Structures are given as C-alpha cells and as structure tokens.
Amino acid sequence: MTTPATTASDVATAPAATVPGLTRALAARSAALHHADLPPAVRLLARQCLLDWIGVALAGACEPLVHMLAEEAREQGGHAQATVIGHALATSSRQAALINGAASHALDYDDVNMACTGHPSVALIPALLALAETRGASGRDFLTAFVAGYETMCRIGRTSGDAQYARGFHTTATLGTLGSAAACAHLLGLDAEDTATALGIASTMAAGLKCMFGIMCKPLHAGRASADGLHAALLAARGFTSRPDALECPQGLIATHGGTPSLDIALAAPAGGWHLLHNLFKFHAACYGTHAAIEAARQLRAQHQLTPADIAHVQVRVGASSEGVCNIPEPRTGLEAKFSLRHTVAMALAGVDTAGLDAYTDESVGQPEVAALRQRITVELVPECPGLTLSEVIVHTASGTTLRQQHDSGRPASDLQAQQQRLEEKFHRLVDPVLGAAQSARLVTLVAQLEDLSDLSPLAGMLATPASCCAD
Template sequence: MSIRVATATAGVPARPTLMPPAKATTRDTRFTRALADQNAAWTFESIPADARILVRHCLLDWIAVTVAGAQEPVAHMLAEEAREQGGFPQSTVVGHGFAASSRQAALINGAASHALDFDDVNMAFTGHPSAVLVPALLALAEARGASGAQFMTAFMAGYETLCRIGAAVSPGHYALGFHSTGTIGTFGAAAACARLLELDSDDTAVALGIAATQAAGLKSMFGTMCKPLHAGKASADGMMAAQLAARGFTSRSDAIEAFQGFAATHGPDFDPAAAPRQPASGLYVRDNLFKYHAACYGTHAAIEAARHLRAHNNLQQGQVRRVTVRAAAGSEGVCNIPTPATGLEAKFSLRHVVAMALAGVDTANMANFSDELTHDPALGALRDRVHVELVRDCGALTLSEVVVETVDDRILRRRHDCGVPMADLGVQEARLQAKFGGIARALLDQESGDEVLELIGRLEELPDLSPLAGLLAGHPARGLRH
C-alpha cells in the first residue's frame, strides 16, 4: 500500500493519506460510466477561452453572495455548530474568521452562498450550480494545495456533469417536488471533486454512486433555512463521495440508471439519451444565468416586466387597479407564496415581488427583503391587487407576463424571458463587479476587495488558492461562542 502526502495549508501540518490497493476494473455501467468517462477526460487545455471567463464570473458571483450570506442566521448557526464540534482546521469558513474541516467548510459556505437566493442558476437542471460546486472545490483545493487551473478544470467537469444528469431527469424530477440544487447538486460536487482528486473513470463512477445514495432536498422547504442547507449538504456530501471513492469505498457504479436507482426513484421521465446531447451553446456553462434581483429566479421575469411597465409608463401605485401575473404552472410550490409572512418568504412570492417592482422598491437590495417591509401596509395593499395565473403555455420558469389595469382604464402589458444568457461577457463582468461592490464591499475593506478581484482575474495562474481563501476569512462573527 503506497502513501500519498497531502499538501499542507498555512499553519496546518501535512498528513499522510493511505492509498487503497489496486482495484478490479468496474463493469460497463452505461449511463453513469459514460458520464464518468467524460468527467475524467477534462483538462485545463480543453476549456475554451470564453468558458474560462465564465468560470471566473461564477467564482466572482459566488464570492459576492457568500460573503454577504455568511452574515445570515443559517450561516451563524452552522458555524457555531462547527465551532462546538471542533475538528482539524483544513479550510476557510467564509466571513467567520476560522478554519474548519473541509467538510464543515463546504457545508457552511454552501449554505451561506444560497442563503440570500442571490446565486447563479442553470435551467438545464433548474438549480444553482456554483452554490454546490465552489464550496466543495474551494475547501478541497485549500486543503490539498490545488492550483487555480486545477480548480477551473474541476469546476468545468462538475458543471457539465451536473447539467447532463439534470437534463436526463428533467422536468419530472423537479416537478415531483425535489430541490435539484440539493439532489442533482450532490452529483455535481462529487464529479467536480473527483476531477480535482484526479480520479479515473472507475473511481468517478463510484463517487457518483456514493453521491446518489445521499442526494436529498425537498421543494416544500422553500422559504425556510432548509433550502440553503440543501446547497451546503450537497456540496459537503458530494465532496465526501469523491474522497471516499479515492480511498476505495464501494458503491454501485450504475447508481443513476440502476433498477431502483436514482433516476427510477426520483422522477417519472428518465431520458438517458438527453445526457450525451450537446446543448445548443456547446457547453452548459455558457447557459449560466446570473441573478440581479435578490429573490427566487422564478420571479425575475415578472420583476423585469413590472419594472419595465412602471418605468415606461410613469406608473404610480395609486394608478394601479389590478395586476395579473401570468407565469409557468411550475411556479406553484416554487415561488408562489401568496401572502409571505417573512422577508425570506417574500423572495418566493410572485405577488410580493411584483408589488415591490411596481412600487419602485429596489429588488436588487437585499435589505428590502426584510420582515418589516414584507408587512408594510402600503406594499401589502398593492400586493392585494396582484393576481397570479399559472398557465401551461407560459413555458419555463424564466418566462412571465405582467398585465396592469389602471384606474383610467388603460391596459399595460409586458412579457419577459430571463432565461437568455448575456451575450457580451464584458458587460456581464461589469454587472457582476457592480453586484460584488454592492453586496460584498461593505463586508470587505477596499484593499481586500480589490485583491479578490485581482486574484480572480488571474485565477489560472495561481499556484494555490490559499491567498484567495484567506481574504474571505473575515473576522469571527458576532453572536458565536468561542
């Protein structure tokens, strides 16, 4: 049995890792094995130039929402629990001023990145890719001393595998009530970490099997702390799946397509032929969608339509008699809480966010999704005039129509599709930097914020990610026991 010595992080001694004995080649497992083959084949050189830019964009956006999300109660509670449990300090807990085990860090940082529901989206699996990929990869890369190029390669592998599995089980999996970020996200984190650990196809297939039996997350939890917990669990569990596979842990290596496997038990319409199909853009990462409103992505099309009507018609609250929002039938159980009781629930209420947009309330400002504003009488009165119609021909969650009837009998109508990625990556980068400035600059000093942007800009050149992780550590959060 050979010994591999893990690379030490700053202040953390390296520890020997026992390598498992040589294993027998796993049998051909069709669907899962094909994904594992593709996942293991990714190299940095195979990443197109525009995709490298998109990986940096995803990391920038993740840092912005995670630094801010680290201040949320869910992140405080998880960080406090990690402090009480203790553990070998391997990886940075963003915004809390301490290091924890790589698993604890992935769990806390994953939950923090999804706490504000301000993180990126890909509709191929109707979920949030970076919230599950980056926490696991950052924690593992920091613990192992992996380079920026290795991080980018692993991110691409995990992203594409994640979306291919999502395409094969959509739309039934999500419609059945599973939160894809938590379920399919576990596969994505396992695939990404498997690539970072340089696992071969056999071990990657096993890692996907270990991920399959852990994948969980219910849409019925939307509006509660369990929703961001799904992202943290997916990240941590996926990372553990890859680590265990590297040690020789056993699992079915056809766990997705097997009899009573993931696909059979988690949805009605498994289509294995969908996974190998190339998306129209050539890569799923090119279809990544970034959020510029601090609410569920299923509400963004309606927000944009309402904002347009207000701005182009000089519309005032008192002029609104009735509002009809036509949205996809799939919005039920996702973002159609009729009368939200908290700021968190307001993020999942089409009626509320449309009222906010028509009232001129900035939906990009996280502070506006507060319990106090949710109970504002004037906003509540406007919300009472908003009616939601869920229609089958509206298509995806990214398409909505808003119709405003005014007191002077005008009918104002606007449709919007927020499912189209931005074509100009330069403009996108400027918007993401503005978002970073708006939500993270208050928590990072000017020098640290500038350094974060500089490091992301030359990510592929970094020999390791400890400088970046160190900038995100922050200080011990208030309210935590030490």
C-alpha cells in the first residue's frame, strides 16, 4: 500500500513524526494474538466483561435514547444481519453495533480502564457481537479478538489518553473507535498491514466531546465508536486504503487529539503483563469519577452511624480532572445526577442505594432529604487527589466533630472469583426484571461456556428476546 504524499503546507504547520512505525507495531501485536497466548485469568476477565456488558446493555435497552435509535433503524431498513438486544429486531451489523453500544453505555454502569481513561467493553463488544453473528465466528475467536482490541485500545491510551481527555475528547469515543477496529480486524483474520489500515481508517473517524456528558450524546459516543470501528475493519478487508502511520504522522490522531507518540510507552507491559487485568467494574450506577467519593461517604456513614440530621457540612476533595467530568453542581435529571459528585455523595450519606437504577430517575433528583443534604456539600479540586479515582470526604457534624475518609477506586480486584460472584449479583439485579430470573441464569451459564461455543447463535438468540419494558 502507498502512503499519500505530504504537502508543503502540511509540513509547515505540523510537527514531524517522532515515532515511525507506531501504528504498524500496534497492528502487528494485535494481529499476532492467539487464544493459546491468553492465561486463564485474562480469559476469565474477558468473560466477566462480556457478562457485565450483557447486563448493562439489557437494562439500558429500555432507555428512551435506545428506542429512538431502534426506531431510526427500523425506518431506514437493512439486511437482518445482527441482533439488537432486547428489541426483537435484527438489522445491519453496523446499525446493531451502534444501537447496542449506546444501550450498554446508557446507564453509565459499564466497566472502565484508566490506561485509556475510558470504557473499553461498550466500544468493543457490540461490534464484535454483530460481526461474529454475521460471520458465524466461534466463542473462542470472539474472546481472542476482544482481548486484542482491548489491549490495543489501552496501549494507544497510554500514549495519548490523558492528553485527549484533558483537551475535551471523550476517549471512549476516540480510542474506542480504534479498539473496535483492531478487535474486528482480528476477528476477520486481517494481517498486520491490513490491521494498520483499519486503524488508519478508524483514526479519521474518531470523535466525541466530553461536553456531552450527562445527555444522550454520551452513550451515542460508545455506539458510534463500536460501529465506526467495525466499518473501518470491513473497509480494510475490502482493500480500502489509509495511511498506515495514522497515529503518529504529522496531523495524525495523536498530533491533533493530544498525546506523545511513544513506542516504548505504548508497548510497555503493565503490571501482570495485560491491561485487561486492570479492568475496573462498576458497582455504583454513576460516572466512575464519583465512585471513590461514594465509597468514602458510605464508609463514614456506616462507621459513625450518620444520619442527614447529624451532618452540618461536607467537603469532597477530588482531583482537578473531575471538573468537566462529574461535577455538575445542581443536576436536573437522573442522567445528570450520575455526573454530580455533590448529588451522589448526598445519596451515599443519606443511605440511598447508589447501585439501584431507580435511584437515578428524574423524580429522585428532587427527593427532599437528598436535595437538602446536597446543599451542604462542597467540592474542592486539590492536587492531593490526582486523577479520577482518589477522593477524600470530610464530614463536619452538627456536634462539632470532624470525620475524614479517603478511598481509591482505581485498584482492580485481586480475587477474581469473589468478583465473579459480585458481578453475577449485579447481573441478576439488572437482568431479572428485564428477562426474568430463569433467562438470566441461562445467560450466566452460556457466558461461562463461551469458549466452547462453535458460533454465537445461542447467545444472540437469547439476547433477541424482547425485554419486558421494550414492547416496540
């Protein structure tokens, strides 16, 4: 493949490439991954990601924004290639990836990895599921492609994720498009050169703004990333051309979106050798940036048996990066409440279940006890709490006592079996009301057997069941 010539004006306005071969090196790593390379812990975590994704996607399928996207797909029509989960609808693989991706991010209850400052599974799984259903891929191939895309997304994130996020890009949207492309290229069996082309096509599609947090466009980012990554891989498979150095070239993704193209940083092995080992699952149905403060508040309430009447004032100390992410001071809707440190901490101190979806309705935002407590909470941006995962909550009681608690939500679970149990409890809480307890249990079993499936039709068939709340 040929690389388009760079014009004189390009050279005059853009920095020179500093790491020739970054895109190709990442593509080669992704394309070369085999199922035999995956240790048991990585395979278990991949299955846990799929289980968690199914849970949040089925629960999210009932959201108004998902109905709008499904209605649009019905009106546009298309070949029935892949399942739209919970809607008894089959549509084109790209439309299915778009809708399912948005559904799985609609509740902001999906997993996180801080290496890419984003949500990997909602960008990767919808595209892979649609492609695997269309092409008849096995569960083993699906799982391997997921890990390939996950690792690629995080490796690019190490070189540019924080910078992109600071500039105002939603990295689930930008890096998620690249991760989806790498995952789908792997499932299609593309070689390193064509995978680099897919990453190049995905690079020119990558977009998504953090200013959209708290509204329907944020979950749309995940759907778009998944669908665009799938599209990029399919085009590359047909011979569509792109720059094979799109990440590192002048005016390429890193130059325009932010970051430093470093091959050493991108390929450096994380602790344990896999980025997937650092996956963080959500057990509160709100932005991950609120979780450390929620946990600290919950601990203070439990340790000191606090009631709202005991609390005179609360300081929530967080990193500066929380501003513009999860610091909506006066949320007006349930969706905005998920991005409000003041509101979620008030919920935790008032004893409201922050894991329950019914706690984030538009009506619940105005609940008198929580709203009154929210007025006594201030958020302070401090250098002592870098990033989004470390917070300190200080409660000043009516009796004059000062109580402090820190929490770091950035540490992955060390006991994967205990995490499996907790994820299954979360899954049943989300899915039982949608499909019923019996169907939920069957899905848990089917995901556990993923690598034994010759194709994903049994899984797709179960996900096609119309949700009780999605009677379209």
